[in-house]
Amino acid sequence: MKIDLKGRTAIVTGATRGIGHAIARGLLDAGASVVINARSRDEVHAAVDTLRRGALNVEVRGVAADLGTPDGCAALVKAIPEADILVNNAGIFEQRDFFAIEDEDWQRMFDVNVMSGVRLARHYLRGMLQRNWGRVVFISSESALNIPAEMVHYGFSKAAQLAVSRGLAKLTRGTQVTVNAVLPGPTRTEGVERMLEAMARERGTSVDEQAAAFVREHRPSSIIQRFASPQEIAHMVIYACSPQASATNGAALRVEGGIVDTIG
Structure with missing residues (x-):
């Protein structure tokens, strides 16, 4: 399968390392112009330099912003007003006993893992619908379906992403815009x-x-x-961003190695 995203602009949040970095690399390989984001300016610059070394005639840009805050999301939107592809990958996780998770820990998990994607989709999805083409992908987790006892607040945030992505997909009815979630397993x-x-x-x-x-x-x-390796997760995300995935909408695409014991 030859995926061609030439002429498309993609934003990948939390993309200086790990799954996000692998996704950015895959989108560049498919010909998209890619904007990466993370909180650290130095890390963003370093990642952009790394990606540019492997990108031939494709634009790579970086925006440093803390997307766990409204101001950080606004800064990204101001720097990049329009995009054809939005991959909401920014996220945090931690193992912690439920009884030790304070209110502020729940709030931070929600702000970073859920509200970052909500705020960015609220802006970029509108433009995609106006142009009648676009892809929004939320990087959720198998923990959304298989809530881990050692990370209840993380599982809660990933389940919330599934609800948001499914609801947003319904806003794209009859268009060439899709919204999907990808559910990695341990990576x-x-x-x-x-x-x-x-x-x-x-x-x-x-x-x-x-x-x-x-x-x-x-x-x-x-x-x-x-x-799994980050590249194995990225393969599914690149597909979800592709023209070939035009009939895949409102889906929870599992790349979790069969952890979730269901055929549904």
Whole structure:
């Protein structure tokens, strides 16, 4: 399948590393002009430089802004008024005992993981509908369906993303605009790697042994029995952003290795 996104402008939030960075790379490879975002100006500049080295005749730009705040979302919108593709990837996660999660922790999880995408979609989706072409993708998680006891507030935020994406898809009825959610399973991003390293130190094991143990202990229903790579998640996202995905709308696209034990 040859995906051609030449002439399209894509925004990928939280894209200096991990899944977001892999998505940005895939969109560039498909010919799209890509705007990446993260909070740190230095990290955004470094990621833009990295992406530019592999991008031939395709524009790469960066906007540093904290999308967990209204001002940060407004700054991104001001810098990039229009886009054909919006990938809401910015997000945070943490493992924490439910009884230790304070109100401000719930609020921050909601602001970053949910409201960032709501605010950006509220702006960019309107233009897509006016131009009668566009793609909005929310990076949710299998944790939206399989709420983890060790990260209840994270699972809550990812379930909220599913509700938002499905509701927004209904606003695109009869148009060439689509809104979908992609649900990764455990993915070996830099943030997850740090978590695994800490757990490995505590248990006196290697990181690879801890990764295998994590899947056995926390995601025993996994069929692939391993962490996915960021590139494996990006493949599904690039498809959802493509012209070929024109009949895929309002969907929850699972890339979680079979963790969710259902055929529905």
